[in-house]
Amino acid sequence: MNTNLQDEHNASWKKKIVLFLISQNISLFGSSVVSFAIIWHITLETSSGIWVMFFTICALLPQVFISLWAGVWADRYNRKHLIMLADGFIALATLGLAIAYWTGYQRMELILLVSVIRSIGAGIQMPAVIALYPQIVPTEKLTKVQGINQSLNSVLMLLSPAVGGVVLGSVGITGAFMVDVITASLAIVVLSFIRVEKAARSTEPASVFTELRQGIAYTFNNRLLRGILICFGASFILITPAAVLTPLLVERSFGNDVWLLTANEVVWTIGTLIGGVFVYMKGNFQDKIRTVAICLMAFGVTFGLLGIAGNFTIYLIIMGVAGFFMPIVATAQTVLIQENVEEAMMGRVFSLVQIVTGSAMPFAILFFGPLADIVPIGSILVVSGALLVVVGALYQITSKRAGLN
Template identity: 30%
Template sequence: MEKKNWFKTYLFIWIGQFISLLTSSAVNFAVIMWLSLSYKSAEILAYAAIAGLLPQALIGPFAGVYIDRWDRKKVMIFADAFIASCTFVMTFILKEGDINLYLLYSIMALRSIGSAFHSPAMQAIAPLLVPEDKLLRVSGVNQMLQSISSIAGPALGALAIAAFPINKVLYLDIIGACLAICSLLFVQIPNPKRERVSGSIKQVWRDLKLGFYAIHQNKGLNRMFLYAMLATVAIMPVAIMFPILTIEHFKGAELEMSIVESIWGVGMLLGGTVLSAFKLSFRKIVLVNAMHILLGLTFVLSGLLSADAFYLFVLVTGLGGMGMSIFSAAFMTIIQEEVAPEMLGRVFSLYFSFAILPSLVGLLFAGNIADSLGVATAFIIAGIFMVGIGLLSFLTPSLMTLGNGVTQNQEV
């Protein structure tokens, strides 16, 4: 497959996706800030997260089958349009007055359906466009774009919610989605060759089983999936509890919340910069395992810090963001290298679904722990769990041999 002009094509994609990421980050932060300040409940934040994740987990595997069959560019366009439409409906729900949280959860669930198609399609196009020896660097750039949006997004969201009611702030997300769609119209994204197949339930189930097999037959890959799925049990609850920790434990407000969110993005930016700018000789699986441990330690430290150590908490948060960036880039690159392009839609969808389902259990428990024992205790428990996963990963032989083939031995 021709990949000579891959950079020009990806540049258009990067521009559109960056704008969309930036506006989504601003809106997500604004909604989290609004929920945190209005209700001050980790349980409500957990329910909101579950509403935004559960549909994606349930339909994700089946979505992946169709992503591998359909034009991936069109999948991304229609998914963006659907998500923007759901956001538009949310503008009518989040008006001043009594908010029906269950209706809000329902619209968030619909947005999750769009994400079930968009995220795996976005990850599945990289190996079709990018030379294999550039995949980790491209993943690094992707992490940098997410990082910059994580830095600027909260600041933009804080300014927007200070100037406008929450329902008006949502229009930023709609504008970003429209611009992302426009950028995709100017590029051509190849699709892997595939046989013409029927759309019967039997055929869909057969294709889904092929995705399972692509993971199962590679012992190192399925162990990596297993540990990453377990890690989300800790990562996802901690991610939604950062605002509560900032407000309750460190006695912060809107400014402190935006600082914490932004510094996480700064850390991710540094991690993405390191991966994209330098040729690292570390094996990617070593990076994945080491970042599990690093993230866990930052969670534990965040929970142990005293209430007057806010700026040390900020520093630790930045270190965690850097670890998350390196982990995500290395993890996604391993999958892109180990799995055939025509199977990537299914494999990424299966991973996203398998990772989300256990994290929902973690969200429920963490919400209860945070509201009963304190959010700092929830951070410590999650961190210890993460460190354990990292240590276990280094002690798993099949996992440590992952990437020892010719393709993975190259310097990245």
């Protein structure tokens, strides 16, 4: 009897996570395809770096600003319903944009406005998505599930640029908008088949601002969470040169052929795909802090080597190796938080993580971007890589001194 109950329990959570992963990756794929199509449309129509900058800001910053409130909502309401509402919100906004373009009202300002709305929807959705995993997945299976998700994300990110280009070239930007509408609708339908209860609350309901303060206090009074946020902030700032400036490094060092820039992105994505498979095969990391520290130091070494690579083939090999560590550090850090945070506080904690990770790169590029026109990018990568090694080592040392593992 006990064996039968266990089998039913295993089948139940596995069915839920399969449907959840399908739902979220359908949604991610549609959003990625449309994002690529929009940025290429803006580039082709305006040939303006200013317009590309406006789109990037409109696509990224609103989700950072909404994140704090989104975390409160993810802890207050049913996370499944919140995810579905956010997807529906994004789909309706994109459908409105498609209708406007169909009727002849085709303005760049409208794309920027809808990008802001889509970004707000994504900001509401993200903390709820990450916080939902521990509700439907046994704790000991979180790492394996995250490995599968990272692999799926990598495959989709490999396909998204190509699909975005094909869609834009064959049915135009209006057809591209409809891709997101269709995939968001499918994601909502798939997610509707999952039964998820509202997260249990540890305190009485209060105002949004009171719960917001509770979430901030909970996070910064916890040594582990405080260290993770500091680590996230410092590492994302130092990862920015490799994430943003390497296409410029390739153009300056190896040539401006499109295939060189494409290879730069594809090899990184292949590396992340292999890393995701490794996480799945590994199943779990016993010492997640040590795992994160090693990966950050590996990032530092590989980014430094990118800065001094004189041969493009060697450069690509190093880029692929660097990509391998991304799913490992992302999974280990995410699962570490999921294992050590109360279910009722999960949304607010992950909203703070989203704020740190979402704002670090935009602010960092304000420094590294102009610097790249004064100092060789290779030198920037060497210095930022060396500092990443230091961050990894300090994260390990300080966490162990605090008795964390």
